[in-house]
Amino acid sequence: MAYIKESAQGDILSGFGQGSQADDNLFDENTILVQRTLRSGQSVRYSGNVVILGDVNPGAEVTATGNIIVMGALRGVVHAGANGDETTVVMAFRLNPTQLRIANHITRPPDNEKVDMDLPEIARIKDGVVTIEAFQTGGERQGKAI
């Protein structure tokens, strides 16, 4: 597992985890931990899963071939399953993205509504549509294990 801590890194982090896709959609070997808040103009690209211990602000971008988990507020642009994997998910403590992409689906929040959910939410593709629902622990209730 790759690991990135706050450091003199540039604005763009990118890399490739090693190890192949274990079984089905589980990228157990290549997950990157980004231990900082991503601000406007900063981006993370990674071949694998991305976990962010911090916020993703508007203007920041996270692109991953696997799942994206934000342990904070997600307000920027995220792209999970960038290689076309529709089984990937995006999860955040506060899911308010500018734009949310999973595989080749692109979604954005509606123009005239402001929904401010105060709970963790998860976005995934269900029946060909990106669906957002409250995150509840327990594999069965999520429809599948992540």
Next chain:
Amino acid sequence: MGEVIVITSGKGGVGKTTTTANIGTGLAAMGYKVALLDTDIGLRNLDVVLGLENRIVYDIVDVTSGNCRLKQALIKDKRLEGLHLLPAAQTKDKTAVSPEQMCQLCEDLKSDFDFVIIDCPAGIEQGFRNAIAGADKAVVVTTPEVSAVRDADRIIGLLEAADLREPKLIINRIRPKMVRQGDMMGIEDIIDILAVDLLGVIPEDEMIVITTNRGEPVVTDQNTRAGQAYQNIVRRVAGDEVPMMNLDEETGFFKKLKKIIGLK
């Protein structure tokens, strides 16, 4: 064949982006086909001011580097049919685009649009050189402060050196009351120093902050003074002769009455 106009200032925070958004929106409302081009790569704002941030998929760098076609990157405005935005990239920097590429881009846009309006970044470095590379005309924005006027003077010099002659001037955020009291530079003082044609004057108006935060350019609200000022500028850009707005606020009985019944 359209016209490419660059909105520039030298100094930051004088209202280039607000002006770009308002002139573009105003021209589109008059029925022209308008493309707005944000060249402030790395510090993009025009998309936010127009309320189009969440529609961005491709940006100017994707176009110039051949990642996508120009048509794919142009975002349609949500209110006006003829208004389109080509957003800047946020995760790159100014060197991601070259002046030659900008020239080519402006040529391509010119054939499809009546007006191409370029939002220039602050400063006089590569971002500025990119922004002016493909422009036919220039508009310089300044505020009535010595520092902003000094920078505007420098910019006008650089524009002339780049063969963009006779730039037009917009004086933003003027407060007629302070000018009358002698606490702020007046329009004549500024023209005196810069010696260029005046395109318009925009009075300080709280509505600018409100409309900008909402992502709706103030020019759409003709009940505001700034909205009226921008509308006049838009008509002058389109070629109409419009007299300068009287900036002295009305203080008569009707004004007070209007204020009481909420007409402003």
